[in-house]
Structure formats: structure tokens, C-alpha cells
Amino acid sequence: MAITNLNQFLTDYFSAKDCEIISNHDGVIQIQLNEQMDRELMNRPFYWHYIKKIGRTGDPMQLTLITNPQKRDEQGEWIHFGSPRLQQIMNHLKEKEKFTKLFQSMDVTEKTALHPWLVINFKISYQGQHKKDEIISIGLHLVNGMMKLDMMNLLTKFSLQTTISDYCFTLSPMIKIKSGYLRMEAVLSNYIEEQEHTWAKKSSELLEEEIQTLKHFYQGDEESEQMQKEQEALMKRYQPNIAMNVINGGIVYLQQDAL
Incomplete structure (x- = not known):
């Protein structure tokens, strides 16, 4: 159920932010940040203030993230669940991009219905002598009630955009968002109860x-x-304590039988 592929999560995150993935090999990701993400992540406010003052374009930094434990001693940042850099990214998502609405990009010439999916990424925190975080992504079809786990990875095969394509229209949800969220919460509660503690x-x-x-x-x-x-x-x-929190989520409209 958990998103364990941290490498995929990071490449998807930075690609969605229009940052160039220079290389991604064996758990070492080299990323060329754009100005926005440099400002968000690299803590260089005085640099950007100076650059803008003198009217220059600026030079965003490159970032090398290491997700492979066997490569953690190489040049770059070793990133893992609980690391400061990952926490920074999660906080950024939580504060500025917690909810969104996206549409599957379609190239059609006739009317095509797009179906609403409620997508939520949860973080389950296990706290005690040791601490562990688990990220779980769930999608719920708001018309027929179908539920999918590992939803973020499933969405990677689609081209998503913030505007609806020509000739497309959206179906109205039959399941209210609050009701859908409660269904997801119940699934996670059962998942937690079934684990060994x-x-x-x-x-x-x-x-x-x-x-x-x-x-x-x-x-x-x-x-x-x-x-x-x-x-x-x-x-x-x-x-001992187990806490469940929403990282982010949104409504994603997909073509029928897309998943």
C-alpha cells in the first residue's frame, strides 16, 4: 500500500515543477532547478534579491539527491523518509499545493466524458521508541465508488493539465468529497489495525x-x-502513538476505464 519508490516520487515531483532531470541512475538523481524551486528549496533570498536588483536572470542551482543507501557516501544529499530535505518538500506541498484539480489531456474530436477521482496522499506516523513515516496514496472514483491504491504511481501514465481539453466534459460526482474521505480513512484504519504492533x-x-x-x-x-x-x-x-495526516490531494478527471 505504501509509496516505497522514493526515487519515482522525487522525479515526478521535480518534473511537475518543470525542473530538468539531468540524470537518474541507480538511486542518484541530478536535478536542474528553475528559479521558482531554487527560491523554494535552496534558502538563497539575498542572492535572488541582489540578482533582481541588478536586473539579471539569475543562475538556479543543481541538486543531487541520493535515494540508494549504497550510494549515500557519494557527492549529493542522502534523502530518505524523515530526512530534512524530504520534510522540506512535504511541507512545501502541504503549505502551498495541498489541493488541486487536474484533467486528463485528451486529443478528441467528439464529446468525451471525464470521470472524477478523489485522490489523497496520506502520511501515517508511527511514534514511540523509534519513529517511522509511511506514505499511502488512494484514489476513489466519485461515481461508482471504485478505490485504487498506489494512485500517484498509477497517474504517472497520464498527461494531466489544469484545463479541460476541447470536446471534453466532466461528470458530476455521486459521492460527496467528505463521504469519500471517510471511506479512505476507514480503509487506512483497517490497514493499521491489521499490522503487527x-x-x-x-x-x-x-x-x-x-x-x-x-x-x-x-x-x-x-x-x-x-x-x-x-x-x-x-x-x-x-x-506509542499512530497519527494519520493528509499531505495533499485533489480531484482528477480521467476518461472512463482509464484505470
């Missing part, structure tokens, strides 16, 4: 051990404010 048990056991050690240290002074603060810090660090 030995990590949570181990984390709870470790939390109890740490609290007992703390109580022993503060024996006779267990109501002290300092002990309460330390106990709260332990619970925040070790108490």
Missing part, C-alpha cells in the same frame, strides 16, 4: 521501565514539579 508493546514496556527508574531516583519526592516534567518528557518520547 510489537513495536508499540516494546515501547510501552520501555516507558514503564524508565518511569520506575525515575520514581526510584525521586523516591520520597515523587510529587515534585521536576519529576513531573521529566515523566511528561518520557511519555512524550516513548508512549
Whole structure:
């Protein structure tokens, strides 16, 4: 269910941002940023302020991202779930491009119906002694209720655009967006429940051990404010928790039987 192909996600992301993928081989991606993405990701506000002040075009940087663990010592940025760079990209998507509406690009000469799909990318965060994030992409056909997993990868075979093509028209959804979202949420809840959660048990056991050690240290002074603060810090660090959040999503209109 999870999007485990981080390399594909990154190439799709930068391609969608009109950045040139110079090379992509064996988990090493070299990207030529454009001005917009340089501004968004490279933290050079003074450079761009100066360039614009003197009326020049500017020179966006190149970015090399490494997704292959065996290549992590090569020149470039080692990127993985939880890395600062990936978090930056996720935050950018969350803040500025959380929702969208796209249409399949069609070259037709007769009226063609496009069907609405609700597409949402979720992040499931497992928090305890160790932390892990899992990204899951789901698509729901808002007319017949069909659901597809790994939706973002499925969409890569289509040319999508922000305007509808000539001779095309959209079908009205039969399923409301809120209802569709709740269906997806139910699928993810079942997925989480079906997993083994030995990590949570181990984390709870470790939390109890740490609290007992703390109580022993503060024996006779267990109501002290300092002990309460330390106990709260332990619970925040070790108490098992699973959080589910929406990264981004939108409505994508596709031709009938496209998927």
C-alpha cells in the first residue's frame, strides 16, 4: 500500500515543477532547478534579491539527491523518509499545493466524458521508541465508488493539465468529497489495525521501565514539579502513538476505464 519508490516520487515531483532531470541512475538523481524551486528549496533570498536588483536572470542551482543507501557516501544529499530535505518538500506541498484539480489531456474530436477521482496522499506516523513515516496514496472514483491504491504511481501514465481539453466534459460526482474521505480513512484504519504492533508493546514496556527508574531516583519526592516534567518528557518520547495526516490531494478527471 505504501509509496516505497522514493526515487519515482522525487522525479515526478521535480518534473511537475518543470525542473530538468539531468540524470537518474541507480538511486542518484541530478536535478536542474528553475528559479521558482531554487527560491523554494535552496534558502538563497539575498542572492535572488541582489540578482533582481541588478536586473539579471539569475543562475538556479543543481541538486543531487541520493535515494540508494549504497550510494549515500557519494557527492549529493542522502534523502530518505524523515530526512530534512524530504520534510522540506512535504511541507512545501502541504503549505502551498495541498489541493488541486487536474484533467486528463485528451486529443478528441467528439464529446468525451471525464470521470472524477478523489485522490489523497496520506502520511501515517508511527511514534514511540523509534519513529517511522509511511506514505499511502488512494484514489476513489466519485461515481461508482471504485478505490485504487498506489494512485500517484498509477497517474504517472497520464498527461494531466489544469484545463479541460476541447470536446471534453466532466461528470458530476455521486459521492460527496467528505463521504469519500471517510471511506479512505476507514480503509487506512483497517490497514493499521491489521499490522503487527510489537513495536508499540516494546515501547510501552520501555516507558514503564524508565518511569520506575525515575520514581526510584525521586523516591520520597515523587510529587515534585521536576519529576513531573521529566515523566511528561518520557511519555512524550516513548508512549506509542499512530497519527494519520493528509499531505495533499485533489480531484482528477480521467476518461472512463482509464484505470
